[in-house]
Amino acid sequence: MHAGDDTTPAARLQMLHTEYLQPGRGPQNERVTTSTTPAAPLRLAVYDHIKAAVDEATAHTRTVAPGAEPRPTELASLYEWVVASTAHLDTARQQARDALIYRQGLEHAILMGDTAVIRRHPCPACSTWSLFWRTERRQAICVNRHCTDGDGTSWSWTLAQIAHDHIARGLATVSRAT
Template identity: 50%
Template sequence: MDTDEAAHRLQLLLKEFTIPARRPGDGRTGTRAHPPVPLNLAVIDHITASVVEVAEHARAAAPDAGPLPAAPAGIYDWWRQSTPDLDEGAVQARETVIYRQGLEHAIAAGDHKVIRKHPCPACGTWGLFWRAAAQRAVCVNQDCTDTKGMARTWELKQLAHEHIAARQRTLKANAT
C-alpha cells in the first residue's frame, strides 16, 4: 500500500461508510421516538481522530502551517507540504503515521487483507492476519511465539514502522 493510498482510503470511508448499515429483518420495526442517526458515528469518530492526530503532528513540527484542508482526504498532502524541511528521522515518523492510518482506514472499511501484505517483524514469514478482538496482527507461524508460548502479535504502528523503514532502506540502496 502506497502512503498516498491513505488519503484514498480516508475518502472511501467518508463516502461509502458513513451511511448507517441496515439491520437485517423483515422490515418491521418498533415505533421509534427519534429517527436513526443519519451517519455512522463510529466512522465519523475514526475520521475525526485521524485528522486531529495529523494536525497535531504537523503543527508540532510546523506551528505556522496553514489552515486544514476542507476535505479530510487532503490532510496527508497538507502535512507533507507544511513540513518539507524535516530531517530523515522526522520524515520517517511522518510517513509511518500516514501509513498506519492507511491500514486503520482499510480495517475500518472491513479490508483485513491489508495485513497479509506484511511480513512478520519477528520471523519474516508472510503469515500475519488481523485479530479484531485484540486489534492486532497475529503471526500464524507456529515457531514464532513470545516468551509465554503465545503467537506473536503486532500493533499497526509496528507494522507501519517496519514497512516504512524497509522502503527507505530500499530507496537508499537503489540510490547508489
C-alpha cells in the same frame, strides 16, 4: 501512487467519508437506537474515526511545523498537506510522519472491512508473510509456529508497529539501491 489509486490513505479516508459515513454500508457494529429514538443520520463510529484521524494528523503537523499553512478542508488533501508542511524535517521525523499516515491508511482499510491489508506485510520478527488481523485484539498475529516469544506465545503487532516496520523497510530498500 497514481491518480485513481484507492489504496492510498487519502483515498481510503475520502472513501470512508463518501461511502461509509451514511447508514447501510460497512460493518454492522453501530450503536442501535430504540424505536422511540430516530436513528443517527450517519454512522457515529465512522464519523468519530474520521474526526480522530484528521485531528491526529493536524496535531502532529502543528507540533512539528507550527508555521504550516492552514489545513485544507477537503479530506482528500489532508495527507498531501501533512507531507508538504513537514518536507523540511530531518529523515527520522519524516519517517515518523510517513508511519503515522501509513498506520491511518491501515486503520481506514480495516474499518471498511478490508483486513487483508495486514496480509500484505511480513511479520516484523520473522519476515514471513504470516500476519493475520485479529479484530477482538485490534492486533495482527503472526501464525508462523516458529515465530513465538520465550513462552511459546505468537508475536502480535499493533498497526503502529506494522506501519513503522513498513516505512523502515522501504527506506532500507531505497538506501541499498542507491
